[in-house]
Amino acid sequence: MRGICENNEPLHFVGELSKLNFALYHNILPNPSFMKKTLHLLLFFFFCSLSVFGQKSPTGTADIQLDYYLPEGFTYNEKIPKPKDILGFEVGEWNAGYDQVIRYFEKLAESSPRVKFEIIGYTYEKRPQIMLTITSPANLANLDKLKSERQKLRDPNAKLDFGNMPLVMAAGYSVHGNEASAINSSILAAYHFAAANEIESDLDNIIVLIDPALNPDGSNRYASWVNTHRSYNLNGDPNDREHNEAWPGGRGNHYWFDLNRDWLLVQHPESQNRVAKFQEWLPNIYLDYHEMGTNNTFFFQPGIPSRDHPLTPKKNMELTEKIAQYHAKAMDEMGSLYHSRESFDEYYFGYGSTYPDIQGSIGILFEQASSRGHLQESIYGPLPFSFTIRNQFRTSVSSFEAAKNMRGEINKFMQDFYSESMKEAALDTDKAYIFGNIDDAARSFHLAELIQQHQIDVYALNQDISVNGVPFEKEKSYIVPLNQPQYKLIKAIFETRNTFQDSLFYDVSAWTMPMAFNLDYTALSSKIMNLADVSLLEDDFSLKAGMLIGEENAYTYAFEWGEYYAPKAAYHLMDQGYLVRLTHEPITLADGKVLKRGSILVSVQRDAADDSARKLHTSLLSLADETGITVYGINSGYTSGVNIGSPSIDVLKKPEVAVLVGTGVASGEAGEMWHLLDQRFDMAITLLPLERLSNADLSRYNVIVMPNGSYAEFGKAEAEKIKTWASAGNTLIARGNAMTWLNSNELATFTFKKDTIAQTQETGKPYADFTENTGARMTSGTIFNVKLDITHPIGYGYAKPELFTFRNSNQFLEPGKNPYSNPMVYTANPLASGYVHPENLDLIKNSSAIQIKKLGQGRVIGMVDNPNFRAIWYGTNKLFLNAIFFGQVIEGGTAD
């Protein structure tokens, strides 16, 4: 039924109201009959739009009505508030802010016995993450029982009555904050499932979980931008400010991370809270709503068949295909263009649409062409925001329809998945994985913590063991048995894979976790496994507190750099004004303990106050407690080998770090640096906007970091300013293409080998193979072996030269001429895990991964690979921290 507000007379109203405006403006008293007629019109206008008198209804949105969105064949409970009743505008007229969406959801829960409102956690910016549970009142009264029943789906031996078992359909919207048709469609989905009369009995069998915004901070940033710049007369011009968000845009979370890569990695609170709910509910279907470029149509999965991950069962694709028929029908009915089985793949398990696939669930990706604003021109004609919202909403309804009809089959599929997993586990000759590191408890702790969040049992070693000559110490090592329901997910976390059906990847081709964490690891056969005395980790296990070995009033204190959080302690101590030094030689203590090269020595300053030594001791106790590091008190400076007072031990200056940010800089990578230094190492750093550089006093920084980027905004003046600053003895860290910018501005001379994509210009290749041939040469995310010089300050804290690096570029750096200027090089046989084109592999062999260039009294540290990728590369974070902390002590003569 069409609403009363939609009729063919809007122009008439405008004409009459203009008369009144004119009359009021000119202080003319109209005749009584005109006044009466106008009052009626006024009231009518008021109820229709809730606009304040004198405001215009926006062109192109004035006629949006709720009925436009709602599918045929449904009536709605009048007692349930419509979106406009609460928002004050119709869905699609403005971008609903996150707080407005929550307010509507709260009202729904207050008015509907079908709806439960729940806060599942908080974002970095302290926004509540919410989840609506919509089902029959009887089910709502029984949620705990229903959840525990669902856990039996992971038990192959459980006798389950699929005919009576509810299906759980979860829907997550706008993990990318600037893909706003999704979050706005969640309002309609919530209304529909809460109010549609016709689904009353279906809700006995279906539980709908709605997460309106997987990325509340980003959604808020975006909505604020587009609403701020929206004109009342909508303009679809793509050049309009409304369609062009300021850097970094609303896609990422607070630290500009792509949360749609974090489902498996769970490094951010948004994902941690969400994954906990996922594991609690085990949804059968997970709907993941996105937007793509404006000049496109609508996409729903299945994606490209050849690019499914081999661990995902074929049946998953078949069911996705079957569900897709329902979306197709819904889109056909609306006459809306769509496609499937192309463009997107389901390889990487960190997406919202693939994380479910490795757990017996069916993840479905939806991609809607974006209006990026309220209206935008496109090759398919004008694209109104409301149109994009409707497509998203209607596929939530079609998914429900599929869920209703396929319930038994889909529930059975989940139990079959786990049954099959347990069978495969039984046949696997590997029975468990063990991982650890004898020099650092923190990295193995963080990996154990990651794995455990996916409802995988992790065990701690109760005694030290050695496997094939590799020592694994208790409290620093963990065991993950394979004979558990999450067998396939465990495989996905630990396996290396070097053969592929397809050579094109939408995202990374490898994420082998123990490599990313730089841990010793191996698969165990049952025979070895029985040797280990192990105990199951509790859910709330935490990083073991460190300790201080030694008396108060020690001559000096020391700690080794190999522990993950050592830089946090060093920074804090420098910040407190203590004398912090770096030894370039091992130091042997009185009790025989040898402090490795790169250890930190801490003492009070010469002019320190009397109670300073006691305060230092107290500080170190609490730092050890918090960071897990071991601190040694040294009672005499007369140590064997180097003495504690040796001038060869460098005094460190506290790093004053600026990271360059702004248009042309990769926001994700800049965000990774920011997150690392701010969240993990408690360092106060400056995010320095590019446009401020020319006026900024750079002398307040001793380290400037240039993340991967074009730096096209910079001219000669900026280049000169950075050069002068660096030449004065400071450290410039350049990542990826920042090195190219330094080259072209004569700040450095990095030599690169020619990219193979540029080399493939031979004649006579079929046009149809273009995408395939160029795509196969992309290095989209692969793990390689490198050799690190652990006697170089860049290599301090690493006990072995063997290390893994993550590469997602085709930048190939020739080794520098000075033999000491290449602390990290690729090995002669570098591929460790993932896909690489053979021609690229040749170029990577023996190339340089990190290179130091001299610049006046300062130095440039060039890094080919991103050491902080997705906050998961704990193993290479230290290379970045070493550049920041120790760049200042690298000998000029060792640089090119």
Ligand SMILES: [Zn+2]
């Ligand atoms: Zn997206």
